[in-house]
Amino acid sequence: MIEGWREYKIEDLAEIRNQSRVPLSKLERSQRSGPYPYYGASGIIDYVDGFLFEGEHVLISEDGENLKSRKTPIAFKADGRFWVNNHAHILKGKKAFHNDLICHYFSQLDLSAHITGAVQPKLSKASLTSIPILLPEDEGEQETIAEVLSSLDDKIDLLRRQDATLEALAETLFRQSFIENAQDDWEEGTLDDVLTVKGGTTPSTKNEAFWDGDIHWTSPKDLTGNNGLFLLDTARKITPEGLATISSGLLPAGSLLMSSRAPVGCLAFSVNPVAINQGYIGILDEKGFSKEFLILWLKTHMDYVKSYANGSTFQEISKSTFKRLEISKPPEPLRLKFQATVSPIFGRLFENALQIQSLERLRDTLLPRLMSGAVRVDLSA
Known part of the structure; x- marks a missing residue:
């Protein structure tokens, strides 16, 4: 063990307040709609008319598939007044910086040895309290580690909030220009008139020669975990041999991607040339309507798009149906x-x-x- 470091338990750093949690059914929540966030294992799932907790706390997922997949953070902070169900452990740091330390520690921790249940993974309270947490004994160093990491999180959060404001502004401008001030003499048509649609497929996963190359290949999973309007990377890459099995080939950088199933309607621009699977509708701006116009049209008309999806196992909208959707075409000078x-x-x-x-x-x-001590913070600075 690193000199000056020791093992802590979660209860050395925080008070566990699970006894105050109260689950509410979906029906109960619908009858108690209100302003207070209702948290589950992976974040806010509803809003209710009361609260159980007040002030900054840490929530750690107690059960659910996300404990293994880590699609969303398993440890996150909640602040203000809020309600928590029985699918998340709730902790209150003994010192303010302990909340940040706990979140950061669990975000990089391999929990596989502490999770039970193959079908429904679970991190019990007993397992949570048994997890060793290696930290410096010097609380000043603990606090500095938390500050360094939290400063990066704060910058990221600021940029994301700025993004939300910018996206809302763009949508407002679109609505004002093309919905609220739409004219009766604008030409009516279909999406096939204003965009080019591409489909995709998945190269055989049984053929190793198709995979682990350097060509970006995407499935809708990349979008469900994506923040923002730009897809900067893909979870999987394919080889030229794998690309040759995809009839649509490589879509150019800047292509607009929309998930056509599981779920319908996730949107992003691909920053890189990309091949897509069968869960996408790839959209190219080859017919005089810009990709910015197209994504804003889709965002503001997504309920209309989704109304044409169907399927017994999961909802899906086909490329042929998508192309037939109606659109009012504003004149080019206005666009x-x-x-x-x-x-x-x-x-x-x-x-x-x-x-x-x-x-x-x-x-x-x-x-x-x-968090491992491989890099130490300078307390003299």
């Missing part, structure tokens, strides 16, 4: 004027996406090294 207004907004969103990616990589590199 060009709108484009000049929103282009800087999308430019800033792209810059923010790159900054967030850089900050996340820095944080994810520093996190295990700081």
Whole structure:
């Protein structure tokens, strides 16, 4: 063990307040709708008319598939007044910085040895309290580690909140220009008139020669875990041999992607040339309507798009159905004027996406090294 470090237990750092949790059924929540967040294992799932906790706490997933997949954080902070069900452990740090330390520690911790249940993974309270937490004995060093990592999280959060504001502004401008001020003499048509649709497929996973190359290949899973309007990377890559099995080939950088099933309607621009699987509708702006116009049309008309999805196992909208959806086509001068207004907004969103990616990589590199003592903080600075 590193000199000056020792093992702690979770109860050395925080008070566990599970005894105060109260689950509410979906029916009960519908009868108690209100302003207070209702948390489950992976975050807010509803809003209710009362609260059980007040002030900053840490929630750690108690059960659910996410304990293994880690699609969303398993440890996260909740603040203000809120309600928690019995699917998340709730902790209150003994010192304010302990909340940040706990979140960061669990975000990089392999929990496989502490999880029970093959069908429904579970992290019991007994397992949680048995997990050793290696930290410096010096509380000043503990606090500095938390501050370093939290400063990166704060910068990322600020950029994401800025993104939300910019996206809302772009949607508002679109609604004002093309929905609220729509004219009766605008030409009516279908999406097939204004965009080009591409489909995709999955190369055989049984053929190793198709996989682990350097060509980006995406499935909708990449979008469900994606923050923002830009897909900067893909979980899997394919080889030229794998690409040859996909009839649509490689879509150009900047292509607009929409998930067509499981779920319908996730949207993003691909930053890189990309091949897509069968769960996507790939959209190219080859017919005079910009990709910014198209994504904003889809975002503001997504309920309409989803109303044409069907399927017994999961909802899906086919490419042929998608192309037949009706659209009112604003005249080109109006579209060009709108484009000049929103282009800087999308430019800033792209810059923010790159900054967030850089900050996340820095944080994810520093996190295990700081939490293991491989990198030490300078307390004299």
